Amino acid sequence: MNNLRVFWNRYGLLIVAVLLLLVPQFTTQYEFYVVQRGVQNAMLVLGLVILIGYTGLMTLGSAALLATGAYTYGILLLRLGWPPLLGTIGAVLVTTLVGTLLGFPAFRLSGPFLVVTTVGFGEIVRILILNWEPLTRGPYGLSGFRAVMPTTRGVYYVMVVVLALLAVVTERIGRSRLGLAMKAVKEDEVAAEVMGVNVRRVKLISNALTAALAGLSGVFLASLTGYLNPDSFTANESTTYLLMVVMGGMSNVVGSVISSLFVTVLPEVLRFLAESRLLVYSLILLVYLRIYHVRSSKARAKSAGSRGRS
Amino acid sequence: MEMEKNSGVVLRTEGLTKRFGGLVAVNNLDLEVYEGQICALIGPNGSGKTTVLNLITGIYPVDDGRIEFCGEQINGLPSHAICWRGIARTFQNIRILGSQTVFDNALLGKGYGNGGAGVFQIMFDTAKHRRERAAFAEEVDEVLKFVGLDDVRSELARNLPYGRQRILEIARALVTRPKLLLLDEPAAGLNSAEIYTLMELIKKINATGISVFVIEHRMELVGELADWVFVLNYGSKIAEGTFEEIKENPAVIEAYLGKGRD
Amino acid sequence: MSVGLWIQIILNGVAMGVLYSLPALGISLIWNATGLFNFAQGDLLTLGGYVMLTLFGMMKLPYIVSFVLTLAVMGLVGYFISRIYFYPMLEHRVHPQIILIGTVAASVFIRNLILVIWGTMPTTFKNPFGTKVMNLGGIFLMPHVIWILGIAAGLLILLQYILRGTMVGTAMRAVAQNQTAAWLMGIRNDRMIALTFCMSTAIAAVSGILITPIIPLTPDMGGLISVKAMAAVLIGGLGSFSGTLIGGIAVGVAETVFATLVTPTYKDVFIFLVLVAFLLARPGGIFRAHVSEKV
Numbered sequence: 001m002n003n004l005r006v007f008w009n010r011y012g013l014l015i016v017a018v019l020l021l022l023v024p025q026f027t028t029q030y031e032f033y034v035v036q037r038g039v040q041n042a043m044l045v046l047g048l049v050i051l052i053g054y055t056g057l058m059t060l061g062s063a064a065l066l067a068t069g070a071y072t073y074g075i076l077l078l079r080l081g082w083p084p085l086l087g088t089i090g091a092v093l094v095t096t097l098v099g100t101l102l103g104f105p106a107f108r109l110s111g112p113f114l115v116v117t118t119v120g121f122g123e124i125v126r127i128l129i130l131n132w133e134p135l136t137r138g139p140y141g142l143s144g145f146r147a148v149m150p151t152t153r154g155v156y157y158v159m160v161v162v163l164a165l166l167a168v169v170t171e172r173i174g175r176s177r178l179g180l181a182m183k184a185v186k187e188d189e190v191a192a193e194v195m196g197v198n199v200r201r202v203k204l205i206s207n208a209l210t211a212a213l214a215g216l217s218g219v220f221l222a223s224l225t226g227y228l229n230p231d232s233f234t235a236n237e238s239t240t241y242l243l244m245v246v247m248g249g250m251s252n253v254v255g256s257v258i259s260s261l262f263v264t265v266l267p268e269v270l271r272f273l274a275e276s277r278l279l280v281y282s283l284i285l286l287v288y289l290r291i292y293h294v295r296s297s298k299a300r301a302k303s304a305g306s307r308g309r310s
Numbered sequence: 311m312e313m314e315k316n317s318g319v320v321l322r323t324e325g326l327t328k329r330f331g332g333l334v335a336v337n338n339l340d341l342e343v344y345e346g347q348i349c350a351l352i353g354p355n356g357s358g359k360t361t362v363l364n365l366i367t368g369i370y371p372v373d374d375g376r377i378e379f380c381g382e383q384i385n386g387l388p389s390h391a392i393c394w395r396g397i398a399r400t401f402q403n404i405r406i407l408g409s410q411t412v413f414d415n416a417l418l419g420k421g422y423g424n425g426g427a428g429v430f431q432i433m434f435d436t437a438k439h440r441r442e443r444a445a446f447a448e449e450v451d452e453v454l455k456f457v458g459l460d461d462v463r464s465e466l467a468r469n470l471p472y473g474r475q476r477i478l479e480i481a482r483a484l485v486t487r488p489k490l491l492l493l494d495e496p497a498a499g500l501n502s503a504e505i506y507t508l509m510e511l512i513k514k515i516n517a518t519g520i521s522v523f524v525i526e527h528r529m530e531l532v533g534e535l536a537d538w539v540f541v542l543n544y545g546s547k548i549a550e551g552t553f554e555e556i557k558e559n560p561a562v563i564e565a566y567l568g569k570g571r572d
Numbered sequence: 573m574s575v576g577l578w579i580q581i582i583l584n585g586v587a588m589g590v591l592y593s594l595p596a597l598g599i600s601l602i603w604n605a606t607g608l609f610n611f612a613q614g615d616l617l618t619l620g621g622y623v624m625l626t627l628f629g630m631m632k633l634p635y636i637v638s639f640v641l642t643l644a645v646m647g648l649v650g651y652f653i654s655r656i657y658f659y660p661m662l663e664h665r666v667h668p669q670i671i672l673i674g675t676v677a678a679s680v681f682i683r684n685l686i687l688v689i690w691g692t693m694p695t696t697f698k699n700p701f702g703t704k705v706m707n708l709g710g711i712f713l714m715p716h717v718i719w720i721l722g723i724a725a726g727l728l729i730l731l732q733y734i735l736r737g738t739m740v741g742t743a744m745r746a747v748a749q750n751q752t753a754a755w756l757m758g759i760r761n762d763r764m765i766a767l768t769f770c771m772s773t774a775i776a777a778v779s780g781i782l783i784t785p786i787i788p789l790t791p792d793m794g795g796l797i798s799v800k801a802m803a804a805v806l807i808g809g810l811g812s813f814s815g816t817l818i819g820g821i822a823v824g825v826a827e828t829v830f831a832t833l834v835t836p837t838y839k840d841v842f843i844f845l846v847l848v849a850f851l852l853a854r855p856g857g858i859f860r861a862h863v864s865e866k867v
Contacts, residue, residue: 056669060676109851112609112672116802117851120844123796127841169433176432176439177446180414181422184407191405194367196393196421196486205429235795239680246673279684285677289670290657297664300468 012254013171017164024153031268032156033224038264039159040220045244045260046163046170046253047213052242053251054179055206056186057106060238061118064125065102065211067233069095069218074228075135077145084148084223092215099211103204122235129230139230147223155223163257166213171253173209182206183251236278243285318345320490320521321366321397325375328361328545335361337545338375343490343538348512348522350532352556353542354565359525360402362542363492367399368392380489394424398483399492402525404475406482408468412459415467415478416450419485450485457481457511473504480511484520491515493524497531509534533557541565576710581832582825587717588786589804589824590724593817594779595797596804597731598772600816603805604748605768606662611675612653613776614798615682620646620777621789622690629697642781643774650773653678654766662765679794686791694788701785716785727778728817734771735813744768796840800827803847 023035044066051057073091076082082090105117129136136142149155173179181202184192193199222228244263248256267277321343328336335358343349351359364370366377368389377385384392398419406415420426427439454460457477462470467478476496483491493512497505505528512535516522526532532539533553541549541556543565549556556562595613602610623645628638657678661671701715735741746754747764755761779797787793800823808819823843831839 058669058672105848105852111668112611112802113806113851115609115611115672115676116799116806117848119795119799120847123799124841124844127838131837172435173429173432176443177417177420177426178422178429178432180410180418183410184418187407187409188405190369190389191401191407192418193389194369194393194399195418195482196390196424197418198388198390198421198423200388201423209429234792236680236683236792239676242673242676276684276688278680279688282677282681282684286657286674286681289666289674289677290661293666293670294660294664297666 008254013164013167013257016254016257017160020160020163021157024156032152034265034268035261036152036156036159036224037221038261039156039163040217040224041241041244041264042257042260043159043163043166043220044214044217044241045248045256046166047210047217048241048245049170049248049251049253049256050173050182050213051206051210052245053249053256054174054182054186055203056182057203057206058111058115059118059210060115060235060242061102061122061125062210062214062241063233063235063237064122065095065099065214066218066221066237067125067129067228067230068098069215070222070228070233071129071136071142071218072215073219073222074142074145078142079135084146087145088148088216088219091219092212095215095218096208096212099214100204100208102211103207106203106207107200119235122233122238126230126233129233136228136230141227141229143227145222145226147226148219149223152224155220159220162216167253167257174251174253178202178205240278240281243281246285247288319343319378320345320347320380321523322378323362323366323375324378326362326365326372326377327374328358328365328370329373335545336365339542339545339547341540341547343521343523345521346516346519347537348516348524348535350536350539350553351523351525351542352527352529352532352539357542357565358545359542360494361545363399363494363525366392366492367397390421390423393421393486393488396487396489397492398486398488398490400476400479400483400494400496402494402498404472404479406467406475406478408466410467411464412454412467412470412478413447413450413463416454416459416481416485417446419482420446420450421486453481453484456514457484458507473500473507476500476504476508477511480515484515488520490521490523493522493526495525495527497526497528505531580711580713581828583711583713583717583721585825585828586821587720587824588828589821590720590817591779591783591786591820592797592800592804592823593820594724594727595772595776596801596808596816596820597728597813598776599801599805600811600813601768601772604811605744605765606658608658608662608668608671609675609802610769610772611672611798612679612682612794613772613801614794614796615679615686616646616650616773616794617776617780617783617797618686618789618791618794619649619682620773620780621784622686622780623777624781624784625690625695625697625789628700629695635700639781642777646777647770647774651766651770653773654769655762658769659762659765663762679798683791683794690789690791692791694790696784696788699785714785716782720782723778723782727775731771731775732813740767799847800843803843803850806847807850 020039024032027035044062048062051059069091072094073087076087076090077084102118102121106114109117130138132138147155149158181192181197184197185199185202189199240263244260245256247263248259263281319342321341323339323341326336326339327334339362351362353359361370365372368387372385376383379395379397384395407418427436427442431439451460454463457480459474459477459481462474467475470478480496496508500508509531512522524535536553539551539553539556540547541562548561548565549559595617599610599613602608620642624638624642627633627641628635657674658671661674699716701719704715705712706715735745743754743759744764744767746757746759747761751761801820804820804823805816807822808815808817826846827839827843830842
């Protein structure tokens with residue numbers, strides 16, 4: 001059992017990546033599309049691993065960052081005629097900038113207050129997209145831009161490779177001094193600050209990285225669908241991303257990738273869920289939080305009781 | 311003249327004042343800690359001792375007065391910058407990261423943002439990052455050995471017994487390479503064997519040239535360790551001197567035992 | 573612009589604002605009792621509106637009966653949410669971030685439950701206060717504006733009485749101040765917290781019932797209302813009763829004035845910007861309730 005775990009820790013990511021590369025061989029066109037969406041979601045969720053899992057900053061604004069990335073890409077290509085690669089870079093940069101600005105409220109706010117700000121941010125972005133018609137075509141949706149790669153398979157292979165690299169990097173950050181600083185910010189901000197962690201900078205970096213990943217995910221989303229509509233970036237989407245990262249174990253990189261794929265694919269497998277997808281998800285999440293966390297809190301209290309004293 | 315007076319003074323506060331609403335928690339406090347000294351700050355419960363530490367480490371903003379560290383004014387600086395200048399502290403109620411290992415807890419003392427490998431170097435795991443990692447690991451292991459926690463290096467911090475968690479907090483503070491170590495009631499909750507270990511450790515730390523400023527309740531500890539004692543009551547300094555002098559001081563005795571009548 | 577028109581706009585704003593104040597008071601009560609923010613508050617409000625829709629709009633029960641029944645149902649819902657979900661999590665000291673995620677999940681659950689039961693189409697029921705515009709000396713108002721103000725005022729007085737004037741209220745406030753001490757005095761924390769949830773859900777439901785003449789019911793309307801209620805709580809100062817009330821009114825008036833004078837399209841954007849500016853400038857709110865972090 002223990003050996004299996006060591007094996008999984010070492011090769012889990014590789015196994016997932018290889019399986020993903022093989023997917024196009026076995027799937028119908030629609031199934032393939034769903035898996036593509038899963039990979040694209042996983043990219044964004046890796047960012048949430050950093051922000052929520054490591055640094056402990058909650059957000060419900062991820063769909064808005066995704067929209068920023070996707071729309072910036074579309075607009076840069078359509079309105080300015082940039083080539084896809086340049087458009088990708090531009091979109092990621094713009095999203096990172098926006099996300100970093102979003103990091104400033106996190107200096108003074110925490111917990112619920114921060115979540116309120118991110119919800120507000122999400123709404124602002126959605127309303128702007130809906131009403132800024134000359135740029136975004138509002139409710140009609142934006143389409144007609146080129147994808148990152150000429151063929152769908154091309155986009156997919158690039159996505160899988162990028163995802164694998166990002167997963168490695170996220171894992172690496174988690175194990176580094178920066179990751180430790182992030183986890184310290186999550187557990188005890190004051191202690192971290194007093195021990196020489198520049199908490200503000202750590203928060204900004206977390207936000208910037210998360211936004212960059214969301215922006216990249218947005219570029220791929222635009223490439224996959226070829227059509228962008230404000231309705232695909234609602235608060236519900238943000239919650240689904242939250243679900244993905246929580247079910248993945250919050251700070252577990254491979255777990256989050258798998259959970260993103262799983263949560264994306266599940267409603268296609270269970271077709272009857274289509275309407276009530278989120279109902280079932282949120283119920284699963286509620287039950288999971290209630291049972292798992294109460295149990296682990298109990299276990300922690302028990303071990304503290306037997307080993308230490310105070 | 312001024313220079314000469316400053317040399318040897320690690321920490322100086324002048325007219326340090328902190329108010330919470332109408333309550334004056336620290337009132338016009340002057341302190342001086344000399345290089346290589348162990349100083350103690352004592353006083354009855356609620357006399358504002360921990361507030362003084364929170365002011366020195368920048369957790370609370372100072373209302374009035376100034377704090378100087380090695381001749382430089384540090385009040386107004388953010389806490390992490392104060393740490394980088396060489397002041398480390400522990401907390402009265404232990405604040406370690408329970409879900410991280412002992413090693414990682416100590417490594418946290420290296421902080422973040424004070425130079426060293428940046429985000430991109432970490433992301434691409436550059437040679438510089440690898441070198442830094444190895445150097446830090448070595449340094450942390452040295453400190454763990456120094457305080458005697460090397461046998462539990464990979465244990466989760468919350469699984470350590472209480473006494474060793476306190477030592478871990480001191481180890482984390484030492485990893486920051488401080489010139490001045492602030493200890494907030496380090497003996498609270500320890501048994502006598504653990505207190506003995508702790509005293510030996512504090513002496514050993516002091517012997518390496520680190521000045522120590524300790525808040526303590528237990529008189530035997532203060533008597534054993536402190537070169538100089540400050541006594542605080544209702545936020546004001548009522549006496550200072552060697553432990554022997556303080557013991558005989560009527561104001562101190564009154565503060566601790568109360569007036570005869572009343 | 574004439575004074576009458578101004579009064580008209582402001583009164584409409586106040587009526588809207590009171591409807592934000594009610595769920596905000598619920599949030600405030602729960603915050604005081606448990607130290608957590610209930611993100612599902614807005615969705616409980618929506619659920620209240622829908623229950624009313626079924627009782628009054630579909631089953632054609634008399635208005636008063638439907639009103640009381642809705643409050644009873646929603647109170648029970650609040651009570652059970654606390655009993656089976658939040659109190660156990662609090663009791664076992666689950667990390668606040670997890671509980672926060674729990675309230676977000678609860679919000680999504682309620683929203684989608686409504687969607688599955690009642691569908692996505694915006695719905696409303698007959699305006700019980702009539703649709704004839706009243707002319708009060710040159711000020712034109714819909715009758716529901718007056719009714720909303722009246723009912724909300726009555727409810728607030730009742731709430732104030734329960735909290736300040738009864739044993740239960742005293743016990744609830746004791747739990748809010750110091751759980752351990754209250755427990756040692758023989759107060760059942762679990763019951764008091766469940767009761768707090770029960771009350772705050774019921775008041776949110778009142779808002780959900782009264783809001784329908786102004787805004788039609790949609791399953792996801794709770795999200796926006798939640799955020800505005802939270803804005804009310806934060807602007808007014810966490811945990812302060814009168815502050816929350818005034819915060820809600822401030823939000824409602826600001827929104828209505830902006831929508832009338834500038835543009836209704838960006839009224840939500842405006843409120844969020846105000847909120848963020850407020851949070852950054854004065855995290856304590858106007859009526860700064862005593863919040864201190866022990867270091």
